[in-house]
Amino acid sequence: MKRILLLVGLLLSMNAHADGLAKQVESFIQAQYAGNSNVTEVKVLLRTPESRWPPCELPQLSLSQNARRWGNITISARCGQERRLIQAQVQVEGRYLVAARGISAGSKLTADDIKLKTGRLDTLPARTLTDNAKAIGAVSLRNISPGQPLNPVMLRRAWVIKAGQQVQVMAQGNGFNISGVGKAMNNAAAEDSARVRMASGQIVSGIANDDGTIRITL
Structure with missing residues (x-):
C-alpha cells in the first residue's frame, strides 16, 4: 500500500512539474506578443522529452535576440549554472x-x-x-x-523623387537656411537618401521629404 501511495505521489509530482513548465513556457511566449493587436491567440506545444527538462521548478527562460517567436523554436531554460534547451512549437493566430x-x-x-x-x-x-x-x-x-x-x-514605397528631375534643395544650419535647385541623381522614397547635382556641378547628398524636396542638415 505504501509503495502504491509513493508511486501515486511521484506521478502527481511529475504531472505538476509538466503542467508547471508548460504554463511557464506558454506565459513566457505569450509575453512576447504583449501589445500586438494583430495577434488573437498563441498556443505552445512542448517538443522536448521530459527527461531533458530543467530540474528546478522555476527555470529562467530566455530567447536569443534574433530568434523567431513562432513556428519551431528553441528556448533557453536555466537553473543556476545548469542550462537546458527546450524545443517547442508556437502556433500564432492573428490578422494579416x-x-x-x-x-x-x-x-x-x-x-x-x-x-x-x-x-x-x-x-x-x-x-x-x-x-x-x-x-x-x-x-x-x-x-x-x-x-x-x-x-x-x-x-x-512610392518614389517622391525620380532620377533626372529638378528638385529643390534646402540646407539648414545654426541660424541660417540656404536653398537651391539641382538635378536628382537617383530615385528616392520619403526619408530615403538622395544625391543631387547642383547647377554649379557640385554633388550633394540629403534626405527626401514627402513633398519631393531635399533637406540637408549642416
Missing part, C-alpha cells in the same frame, strides 16, 4: 494583409486593394504584412492574385 482583388505590377495600392484576414501567422511566408500603413501608397513590383498574402518583397 491579403490582396482584396487582383493587383497589376506597377499599381499604387489603395485601401480598396487590401483587406485583413485571420489565420495562422506561423504558417505564412516570413515578413507577411500586418500593418495597413506599410501597404497603402506602396507600388506593386509584380502581379498579385486576389487573396494572396502581402509581403515587402512584392512592394516598394
Whole structure:
C-alpha cells in the first residue's frame, strides 16, 4: 500500500512539474506578443522529452535576440549554472494583409486593394504584412492574385523623387537656411537618401521629404 501511495505521489509530482513548465513556457511566449493587436491567440506545444527538462521548478527562460517567436523554436531554460534547451512549437493566430482583388505590377495600392484576414501567422511566408500603413501608397513590383498574402518583397514605397528631375534643395544650419535647385541623381522614397547635382556641378547628398524636396542638415 505504501509503495502504491509513493508511486501515486511521484506521478502527481511529475504531472505538476509538466503542467508547471508548460504554463511557464506558454506565459513566457505569450509575453512576447504583449501589445500586438494583430495577434488573437498563441498556443505552445512542448517538443522536448521530459527527461531533458530543467530540474528546478522555476527555470529562467530566455530567447536569443534574433530568434523567431513562432513556428519551431528553441528556448533557453536555466537553473543556476545548469542550462537546458527546450524545443517547442508556437502556433500564432492573428490578422494579416491579403490582396482584396487582383493587383497589376506597377499599381499604387489603395485601401480598396487590401483587406485583413485571420489565420495562422506561423504558417505564412516570413515578413507577411500586418500593418495597413506599410501597404497603402506602396507600388506593386509584380502581379498579385486576389487573396494572396502581402509581403515587402512584392512592394516598394512610392518614389517622391525620380532620377533626372529638378528638385529643390534646402540646407539648414545654426541660424541660417540656404536653398537651391539641382538635378536628382537617383530615385528616392520619403526619408530615403538622395544625391543631387547642383547647377554649379557640385554633388550633394540629403534626405527626401514627402513633398519631393531635399533637406540637408549642416
